[in-house]
Amino acid sequence: MVDVVTLGTFGVAALASLFMAWAIGAGSSGSTPFAPAVGANAISVMRAGFVVGLLGFFGAVLQGQNVTNAVGTELIVGQSLTATAAVVGLLTAAGLVAIGVFTGYPIATAFTVTGAVVGVGLALGGDPAWAKYQQIATLWVLTPFVGGGIAYATARTLRSQRVPERVAVPLLGGVVGVLVATIQFALLGGAAGPRSIAQIVGARIPLPVVAGVDAGPIAAMLLLASLATGALAYEMRRDEARGQRRFLLALGGLVAFSAGGSQVGLAIGPLVPLLEEVTIPLTALLVGGGVGLLVGSWTGAPRMIKALAQDYSSLGPRRSIAALIPSFAIAQAAVALGVPVSFNEIIVSAIVGSGYAAGGAGVSRQKMFYTVLAWVGSLVLALGVSYAVFVGADALV
Known part of the structure; x- marks a missing residue:
């Protein structure tokens, strides 16, 4: 039987988590996937927000377990987060993200949440998880070079005569x-763990x-690659502009799903250590x-x-496609590794x-510097x- 105090503190933490989820949906996962498609005039702003919300929801339910567990249990060693720590960490991070939403500057949610969770974890007396930090930092540092480099090479290829x-x-x-x-889905694996479409279909192909x-x-x-290539080739033969637009929208949908x-x-990661108490x-x-x-x-x-579609670069369909392909690949790599990105x-x-x-063309260097x-x-x-607020709250109690 769960006592009233435990249930009450979890309820407060859950409300803080919902606020954080709203802030992320409004800022990061809700805006970035379709921003290139909007910049290329392939979809309207309002329709993009509607579609990305639905796809993000399904991505959260079907692929959210790895990163959720990592944020909740792998950022601090030797100490589990308490309900109070979860509330402080989530409210600190959500407040910063919300400021970014209303000022038009995209605050990196992974940076704020990771910093907040580490801050309250250290305040609780936990030890730094250096191995996990190294993995996270490596991905964060490589992302601009790998993603930007692949996008640059892809855009150059599409522009080549x-x-x-x-x-x-x-x-x-x-x-x-x-x-x-190769995307891993929990529903496809069952008790055996997550499996990909290739694994499911491949098991039914009699090959040695x-x-x-x-x-x-x-x-x-x-x-699957042949089917995608054939479908796009057919569309491009009929109407190149429409084929590009449909491909761009499909990529935006995949990135939106990955974002969720x-x-x-x-x-919700900071709530994971509390689940056993509230069953x-x-x-x-x-x-x-x-x-x-x-x-x-x-x-x-x-x-x-x-802000993303118009303030950073003047995008057409080709450059938008070039931007979304590495974004999808990096997002799925982060999900598979359980790394907040x-x-x-x-x-x-x-x-x-x-x-x-x-x-x-159209790249705002000043905007990039401030971002x-x-x-x-x-x-x-x-x-x-988060560290200071938790220490202060603990001292008052």
Whole structure:
């Protein structure tokens, strides 16, 4: 039987988590996935906010477990978060993200939440999880270079006169098909753990094991890649502009789904250590977090979508496609590794990289400088404020 005090403190922490989910939906997961598509005039701002909210919800429920567990249990060693610590950490991070939403500057949610959780964890007497920090820092540092570099190379290829778009776009669709085939879904694996479409389909393809490698999943990946390539080639032959637009919208949907799978963990992760006390399953927590993301996307995302689509770079369909492909790949890698990652960092880096492929057309260097400053400042500020607030609250009690 759960006592009233425990249930009450969890309720307060859950409300703080919902506020954080709303802030993330309005700022990061709700705005970044379709920002390039809006910048390319492939979809309206309001429609983008509506669609990304639905896709983010499904991503949160189907893929949110890895990052959620990482944020809740792997950022501090030797000490579990308490309800009070969860409230302080979540409110600190959500406040900073909300400031970014209303000022038009995208605050990196992964930076703020990670800093806040580490701050309250250290205040509780826990030890730093240096191995996890190294993994997180590596991804954060590499993201601008890898995402921006791939976006730049892809945009240059699409602009090249030597490679017709009727060939390049379908081939890129095949690459995305391979990535989709490797996505791990909890519902596909059951008790055996998450499995990918390639694993499920490959198990039904009667192919031998060659040199210790199961050929079935590889064949399934190639099959899905061929289907994507063929469908896009057909669309491009009929109408190149429409084919590009549909591909762009599909990429935005995939990134939105991935955003939900990653960002929900930033909102509900601090509640994970409390679940045993209140006997609530993780799935219910994922659904609640997904609802928070959805509401945030519907109510607050349009402002940030406009900021990302118009203030960073003047995007066309080709540069938008170039920005979304590495964004999708990096997002799925982060989900698979259970590493909290900022979608603002991913998308902004890719947008700038694709913009430089056109000679830096429309890239605002001043905006980028202040954005990077906000990212670094939010990490340091979240850690310091959450630590100080928790120590002060603990002293009063």
